[in-house]
Amino acid sequence: xxLNEEFxxxxxxxxxxxxxxxxxxxxxxxxxxxxxxGGAVHISRVLRMKAGDLAIVCDGNxxxxxxxxxxxxxxxxxxxxxxxRASEGEPTVRVRLFQCxxxxxxxxxxxxxxxxxxxxxxxxxxxxxxxxxxxxxxAVKKCERWQRIAEEAAKQCGRGRIxxxxxxxxxxxxxxxxxxxxxxxxxxxxGERLNSLVxxxxxxxxxxxxxxxxxxxxxxxxxxxxxxxxxxLGTRILRCETAPVAxxxxxxxxxxxM
Numbered sequence: 001x002x003l004n005e006e007f008x009x010x011x012x013x014x015x016x017x018x019x020x021x022x023x024x025x026x027x028x029x030x031x032x033x034x035x036x037x038g039g040a041v042h043i044s045r046v047l048r049m050k051a052g053d054l055a056i057v058c059d060g061n062x063x064x065x066x067x068x069x070x071x072x073x074x075x076x077x078x079x080x081x082x083x084x085r086a087s088e089g090e091p092t093v094r095v096r097l098f099q100c101x102x103x104x105x106x107x108x109x110x111x112x113x114x115x116x117x118x119x120x121x122x123x124x125x126x127x128x129x130x131x132x133x134x135x136x137x138x139a140v141k142k143c144e145r146w147q148r149i150a151e152e153a154a155k156q157c158g159r160g161r162i163x164x165x166x167x168x169x170x171x172x173x174x175x176x177x178x179x180x181x182x183x184x185x186x187x188x189x190x191g192e193r194l195n196s197l198v199x200x201x202x203x204x205x206x207x208x209x210x211x212x213x214x215x216x217x218x219x220x221x222x223x224x225x226x227x228x229x230x231x232x233l234g235t236r237i238l239r240c241e242t243a244p245v246a247x248x249x250x251x252x253x254x255x256x257x258m
Contacts, residue, residue: 087160
């Protein structure tokens with residue numbers, strides 16, 4: 001955290017306000033930064049920002065740059081880097097959300113909120129009780145849409161990195177993808193409490209959440225046999241779009257990230 005220490009020894013209202021300008025992801029080349037693509041269009045056409053205006057540019061690797069716009073066009077925006085600090089929006093724990101496909105556009109909401117709550121990756125999964133089963137071509141288009149939602153959410157909530165949307169997996173493939181850290185599958189038929197599975201020292205968690213109807217018993221057994229723990233979110237049955245929000249919020253709190 002050297003960048004933070006060099007920039008400020010104490011947190012003051014003035015310092016907080018100093019980093020509350022519009023936020024974008026771009027390329028940092030030392031004394032200057034460059035924003036291209038949709039970000040440049042948003043700056044020049046939507047926000048109508050111009051030379052002299054201030055903005056925050058994140059390099060996507062955990063560093064924020066306080067910048068002044070030198071030139072703004074729809075193809076590229078060049079900025080002067082005034083100061084740097086480590087991004088404060090990245091949690092100390094890496095959380096991958098394996099989310100079984102819900103119906104309609106619920107996944108849009110889940111991706112957005114998962115990014116806001118600190119997930120590093122969201123992987124769509126097809127389980128036995130999934131009603132939504134997009135073909136390969138449709139799945140690719142959906143994942144591209146969710147990646148755009150993830151980027152917008154990352155900018156809005158001050159993340160230091162853009163979380164990724166993984167390739168759509170079968171449930172068996174998703175279970176095999178768990179290879180390190182703590183694996184937790186939320187099972188509506190009961191399981192362990194989260195505070196017995198996670199502590200502030202936990203640094204990696206894979207979270208498995210079902211679609212409408214949850215998981216079949218055979219899927220829960222498959223997960224258990226792979227070393228994934230079954231957990232509960234209480235006695236109430238949560239909707240498939242509510243469960244990941246509740247789970248991530250509790251996990252971030254238990255790891256001292258909220």
